[in-house]
Amino acid sequence: MTPHTLITVAPTGAESDKAAVPALPVTLGELVDTAIQCRAAGAAVIHVHIRDDQAQPTLDLGRLKETVRALRESTDLIVQLSTGGAVTDSFADRLAVLDAAPDACSLTCGTVNFGDGVFANPYPFMRELYTRTKDRGVVPEFELFDLGQVASLHRLLDELGPPHGGHVHCDLVMGVPGGMPGTVAALAAAVAALPAGATWSATGIGRTTLPVLLGALAAGGHLRVGMEDTTSFARGRPVTGNAELVERAAAVAGLAQRPPMAPSEAREFLGVSSRN
Ligand code: KMH
Ligand code: ZN
Secondary structure (H helix, E strand, C coil): CCCCECEEECCCCCCCCCCCCCCCCCCHHHHHHHHHHHHHHCCCEEEECEECCCCCEECCHHHHHHHHHHHHHHCCCEEEECCCCCCCCCHHHHHHHHHHCCCEEEEECCCEEECCEEECCCHHHHHHHHHHHHHHCCEEEEEECCHHHHHHHHHHHHHHCCCCCCCCEEEEEECCECECCCCHHHHHHHHHHCCCCCEEEEEECHHHHHHHHHHHHHCCCEEEECCCCCCEEECCEECCCHHHHHHHHHHHHHHCCCCECCHHHHHHHHCCCCCC
16 A cells, blocks of 8 residues: 655755745744644655854754754654755765754765756765764665666665665655756656665655656655745745645645655654654
8 A cells, every 4th residue: 555645844955045035944943933834734854954144054063953952842843954955065064964863864875966066975975974874873865866876875775784764765856957857757767766665755846846746646656845945836926935835745645645644654654763
Protein backbone atom coordinates (compact mmCIF):
# COMPACT_ATOMS: atom_id res chain seq x y z
CA MET A 1 0.00 0.00 0.00
CA THR A 2 1.35 3.44 -0.87
CA PRO A 3 1.84 5.27 2.42
CA HIS A 4 0.54 8.62 3.47
CA THR A 5 2.36 11.62 2.01
CA LEU A 6 5.41 13.03 3.74
CA ILE A 7 5.29 16.81 3.38
CA THR A 8 8.47 18.77 4.02
CA VAL A 9 8.35 22.53 4.16
CA ALA A 10 11.43 24.51 3.13
CA PRO A 11 10.33 27.96 4.28
CA THR A 12 13.31 30.26 3.73
CA GLY A 13 16.31 29.03 1.70
CA ALA A 14 19.42 31.09 1.11
CA GLU A 15 18.61 32.76 -2.18
CA SER A 16 15.58 35.03 -1.82
CA ASP A 17 15.93 38.57 -0.58
CA LYS A 18 13.63 39.68 2.26
CA ALA A 19 13.28 43.13 0.69
CA ALA A 20 11.95 41.59 -2.52
CA VAL A 21 9.90 38.87 -0.76
CA PRO A 22 8.46 40.38 2.43
CA ALA A 23 6.57 37.19 3.38
CA LEU A 24 9.85 35.24 3.65
CA PRO A 25 10.43 34.12 7.27
CA VAL A 26 13.90 35.34 8.28
CA THR A 27 13.76 36.06 12.03
CA LEU A 28 13.48 33.29 14.62
CA GLY A 29 10.01 34.53 15.54
CA GLU A 30 8.87 34.45 11.91
CA LEU A 31 10.35 30.99 11.46
CA VAL A 32 8.63 29.60 14.56
CA ASP A 33 5.26 31.12 13.52
CA THR A 34 5.69 29.62 10.05
CA ALA A 35 6.58 26.24 11.54
CA ILE A 36 3.45 26.19 13.72
CA GLN A 37 1.22 27.15 10.77
CA CYS A 38 2.83 24.62 8.43
CA ARG A 39 2.51 21.84 11.03
CA ALA A 40 -1.19 22.62 11.29
CA ALA A 41 -1.46 22.56 7.48
CA GLY A 42 0.11 19.09 7.14
CA ALA A 43 3.91 19.38 7.20
CA ALA A 44 5.93 16.78 9.11
CA VAL A 45 9.49 17.96 8.36
CA ILE A 46 10.97 21.46 8.27
CA HIS A 47 14.09 22.06 6.14
CA VAL A 48 15.83 24.98 7.79
CA HIS A 49 18.09 27.77 6.53
CA ILE A 50 18.59 30.72 8.88
CA ARG A 51 19.38 34.40 8.42
CA ASP A 52 21.36 36.97 10.42
CA ASP A 53 20.15 40.33 11.75
CA GLN A 54 20.50 41.81 8.27
CA ALA A 55 18.36 38.94 6.86
CA GLN A 56 21.41 37.49 5.09
CA PRO A 57 22.04 33.71 5.06
CA THR A 58 24.25 32.51 7.93
CA LEU A 59 25.50 29.23 9.40
CA ASP A 60 26.26 30.79 12.78
CA LEU A 61 26.33 27.85 15.18
CA GLY A 62 24.83 29.68 18.14
CA ARG A 63 21.87 30.76 16.03
CA LEU A 64 21.47 27.26 14.61
CA LYS A 65 21.36 25.77 18.12
CA GLU A 66 18.84 28.36 19.26
CA THR A 67 16.73 27.64 16.17
CA VAL A 68 16.70 23.89 16.78
CA ARG A 69 15.70 24.48 20.40
CA ALA A 70 12.92 26.95 19.52
CA LEU A 71 11.45 24.74 16.79
CA ARG A 72 11.44 21.75 19.15
CA GLU A 73 9.79 23.74 21.89
CA SER A 74 7.00 25.01 19.68
CA THR A 75 6.30 22.06 17.33
CA ASP A 76 6.82 18.31 16.95
CA LEU A 77 8.15 18.75 13.40
CA ILE A 78 11.27 16.83 12.40
CA VAL A 79 14.00 19.49 12.29
CA GLN A 80 16.20 19.06 9.24
CA LEU A 81 19.04 21.58 9.03
CA SER A 82 20.47 22.49 5.66
CA THR A 83 24.14 21.59 5.22
CA GLY A 84 24.02 23.18 1.78
CA GLY A 85 23.77 26.71 3.12
CA ALA A 86 24.47 29.33 0.47
CA VAL A 87 26.84 28.78 -2.47
CA THR A 88 29.34 31.05 -0.69
CA ASP A 89 29.56 28.98 2.52
CA SER A 90 32.75 27.08 3.35
CA PHE A 91 32.91 23.31 3.68
CA ALA A 92 34.05 23.70 7.31
CA ASP A 93 31.01 25.79 8.24
CA ARG A 94 28.71 23.38 6.42
CA LEU A 95 30.16 20.40 8.31
CA ALA A 96 29.83 22.26 11.62
CA VAL A 97 26.03 22.47 11.14
CA LEU A 98 25.82 18.99 12.68
CA ASP A 99 27.13 20.44 15.96
CA ALA A 100 23.67 21.98 16.38
CA ALA A 101 22.37 18.40 16.85
CA PRO A 102 19.33 18.44 14.54
CA ASP A 103 17.12 15.39 13.96
CA ALA A 104 18.07 15.33 10.30
CA CYS A 105 20.12 17.20 7.70
CA SER A 106 20.35 17.59 3.96
CA LEU A 107 23.28 15.96 2.13
CA THR A 108 23.70 16.90 -1.51
CA CYS A 109 25.25 14.20 -3.66
CA GLY A 110 27.38 16.23 -6.05
CA THR A 111 28.39 19.57 -7.48
CA VAL A 112 25.95 21.44 -9.69
CA ASN A 113 25.79 24.76 -11.47
CA PHE A 114 23.36 26.95 -9.53
CA GLY A 115 22.36 29.89 -11.69
CA ASP A 116 25.56 31.87 -12.08
CA GLY A 117 27.08 30.21 -9.01
CA VAL A 118 28.36 26.72 -8.28
CA PHE A 119 26.94 24.59 -5.47
CA ALA A 120 30.07 22.60 -4.58
CA ASN A 121 29.78 19.09 -3.17
CA PRO A 122 32.90 17.17 -4.13
CA TYR A 123 32.90 13.48 -3.22
CA PRO A 124 35.39 13.80 -0.29
CA PHE A 125 33.11 16.44 1.28
CA MET A 126 30.10 14.19 0.85
CA ARG A 127 32.00 11.32 2.46
CA GLU A 128 33.07 13.43 5.45
CA LEU A 129 29.58 14.81 5.97
CA TYR A 130 28.01 11.37 5.68
CA THR A 131 30.51 9.90 8.17
CA ARG A 132 29.67 12.66 10.64
CA THR A 133 25.92 12.05 10.30
CA LYS A 134 26.52 8.44 11.26
CA ASP A 135 28.79 9.39 14.20
CA ARG A 136 26.29 11.98 15.50
CA GLY A 137 23.09 10.00 14.93
CA VAL A 138 21.65 12.53 12.47
CA VAL A 139 19.44 11.17 9.67
CA PRO A 140 20.56 12.48 6.26
CA GLU A 141 18.21 13.26 3.40
CA PHE A 142 20.05 12.80 0.11
CA GLU A 143 19.44 15.84 -2.09
CA LEU A 144 19.67 15.07 -5.80
CA PHE A 145 19.85 17.97 -8.24
CA ASP A 146 20.92 15.92 -11.23
CA LEU A 147 20.94 12.35 -12.50
CA GLY A 148 24.74 12.07 -12.12
CA GLN A 149 24.29 12.71 -8.40
CA VAL A 150 22.35 9.46 -8.11
CA ALA A 151 25.56 7.64 -9.15
CA SER A 152 27.45 9.39 -6.34
CA LEU A 153 24.72 8.36 -3.88
CA HIS A 154 25.22 4.71 -4.91
CA ARG A 155 28.98 5.12 -4.46
CA LEU A 156 28.50 6.60 -0.97
CA LEU A 157 26.18 3.83 0.18
CA ASP A 158 28.36 1.10 -1.36
CA GLU A 159 31.41 2.50 0.41
CA LEU A 160 29.99 3.47 3.81
CA GLY A 161 26.78 1.50 4.23
CA PRO A 162 23.29 2.63 5.20
CA PRO A 163 22.58 5.89 7.04
CA HIS A 164 21.75 6.36 10.70
CA GLY A 165 18.23 5.04 11.11
CA GLY A 166 18.81 2.48 8.35
CA HIS A 167 16.52 3.98 5.72
CA VAL A 168 17.51 5.88 2.55
CA HIS A 169 15.25 8.83 1.76
CA CYS A 170 16.07 11.15 -1.14
CA ASP A 171 14.80 14.52 -2.27
CA LEU A 172 14.80 15.34 -5.99
CA VAL A 173 15.38 19.06 -6.36
CA MET A 174 14.29 19.81 -9.92
CA GLY A 175 14.33 22.84 -12.14
CA VAL A 176 17.39 24.60 -10.68
CA PRO A 177 19.13 26.43 -13.54
CA GLY A 178 22.07 24.05 -14.04
CA GLY A 179 20.39 20.93 -12.63
CA MET A 180 17.88 18.43 -14.01
CA PRO A 181 14.72 19.97 -15.46
CA GLY A 182 11.44 19.87 -13.58
CA THR A 183 9.74 17.47 -15.97
CA VAL A 184 7.94 14.17 -15.52
CA ALA A 185 10.49 12.53 -17.87
CA ALA A 186 13.41 13.63 -15.66
CA LEU A 187 11.50 12.61 -12.53
CA ALA A 188 10.88 9.12 -13.90
CA ALA A 189 14.54 8.72 -14.94
CA ALA A 190 15.83 9.80 -11.53
CA VAL A 191 13.38 7.60 -9.61
CA ALA A 192 14.28 4.58 -11.76
CA ALA A 193 17.97 5.05 -10.86
CA LEU A 194 17.51 5.27 -7.05
CA PRO A 195 18.88 2.54 -4.78
CA ALA A 196 16.54 -0.38 -4.12
CA GLY A 197 14.28 0.32 -1.16
CA ALA A 198 14.87 4.07 -1.16
CA THR A 199 11.92 6.41 -0.75
CA TRP A 200 11.84 9.89 -2.22
CA SER A 201 10.31 13.33 -2.21
CA ALA A 202 10.46 15.86 -5.00
CA THR A 203 10.30 19.61 -5.34
CA GLY A 204 10.23 21.77 -8.44
CA ILE A 205 11.79 25.21 -8.41
CA GLY A 206 9.75 28.20 -9.61
CA ARG A 207 7.31 27.40 -12.38
CA THR A 208 8.13 23.67 -12.20
CA THR A 209 6.54 23.49 -8.74
CA LEU A 210 3.14 22.22 -9.82
CA PRO A 211 4.21 19.74 -12.54
CA VAL A 212 6.73 18.19 -10.15
CA LEU A 213 4.19 18.06 -7.29
CA LEU A 214 1.58 16.35 -9.47
CA GLY A 215 4.13 14.00 -11.06
CA ALA A 216 5.61 13.03 -7.69
CA LEU A 217 2.22 12.15 -6.22
CA ALA A 218 1.26 10.18 -9.32
CA ALA A 219 4.51 8.21 -9.12
CA GLY A 220 4.07 7.34 -5.43
CA GLY A 221 6.58 9.87 -4.09
CA HIS A 222 6.47 12.48 -1.35
CA LEU A 223 6.50 16.28 -1.44
CA ARG A 224 8.69 19.21 -0.50
CA VAL A 225 7.17 22.66 -0.84
CA GLY A 226 8.02 26.11 0.45
CA MET A 227 9.34 29.56 -0.29
CA GLU A 228 12.91 28.26 -0.62
CA ASP A 229 11.72 26.75 -3.90
CA THR A 230 8.94 29.03 -5.12
CA THR A 231 7.78 32.52 -4.25
CA SER A 232 4.81 32.53 -6.67
CA PHE A 233 1.57 30.76 -5.84
CA ALA A 234 0.29 31.21 -9.37
CA ARG A 235 1.22 33.33 -12.35
CA GLY A 236 1.45 36.93 -11.13
CA ARG A 237 0.35 36.05 -7.57
CA PRO A 238 3.12 36.04 -4.94
CA VAL A 239 3.04 33.50 -2.12
CA THR A 240 1.59 35.12 1.00
CA GLY A 241 3.15 32.57 3.36
CA ASN A 242 4.54 29.04 3.47
CA ALA A 243 1.37 27.63 5.01
CA GLU A 244 -0.63 28.15 1.82
CA LEU A 245 1.91 26.07 -0.11
CA VAL A 246 1.63 23.29 2.50
CA GLU A 247 -2.18 23.57 2.45
CA ARG A 248 -2.20 23.17 -1.34
CA ALA A 249 0.14 20.16 -1.18
CA ALA A 250 -1.97 18.55 1.54
CA ALA A 251 -5.16 19.13 -0.46
CA VAL A 252 -3.74 17.53 -3.61
CA ALA A 253 -2.30 14.64 -1.56
CA GLY A 254 -5.77 14.14 -0.07
CA LEU A 255 -7.31 14.05 -3.55
CA ALA A 256 -4.73 11.39 -4.43
CA GLN A 257 -6.01 9.37 -1.43
CA ARG A 258 -2.66 9.83 0.30
CA PRO A 259 -3.25 12.42 3.04
CA PRO A 260 -0.31 13.91 4.95
CA MET A 261 1.76 11.92 7.43
CA ALA A 262 1.86 13.19 10.98
CA PRO A 263 5.36 13.83 12.37
CA SER A 264 5.18 10.70 14.54
CA GLU A 265 4.51 8.55 11.46
CA ALA A 266 7.22 10.42 9.56
CA ARG A 267 9.76 9.64 12.30
CA GLU A 268 9.09 5.96 11.93
CA PHE A 269 9.12 6.21 8.13
CA LEU A 270 12.47 8.05 8.00
CA GLY A 271 14.18 6.28 10.92
CA VAL A 272 14.37 9.46 13.01
CA SER A 273 14.32 8.67 16.72
CA SER A 274 11.58 10.20 18.80
CA ARG A 275 12.47 12.94 21.27
CA ASN A 276 12.25 12.29 24.98
N1 KMH B 1 21.07 27.00 -1.13
C1 KMH B 1 21.60 26.05 -2.04
C2 KMH B 1 22.93 26.51 -2.55
C3 KMH B 1 20.48 22.35 0.96
O1 KMH B 1 19.79 23.05 1.66
O2 KMH B 1 21.09 21.37 1.40
C4 KMH B 1 21.77 24.71 -1.44
C5 KMH B 1 20.58 24.13 -0.76
C6 KMH B 1 20.67 22.68 -0.49
O3 KMH B 1 19.61 24.78 -0.42
ZN1 ZN C 1 17.99 24.11 1.30
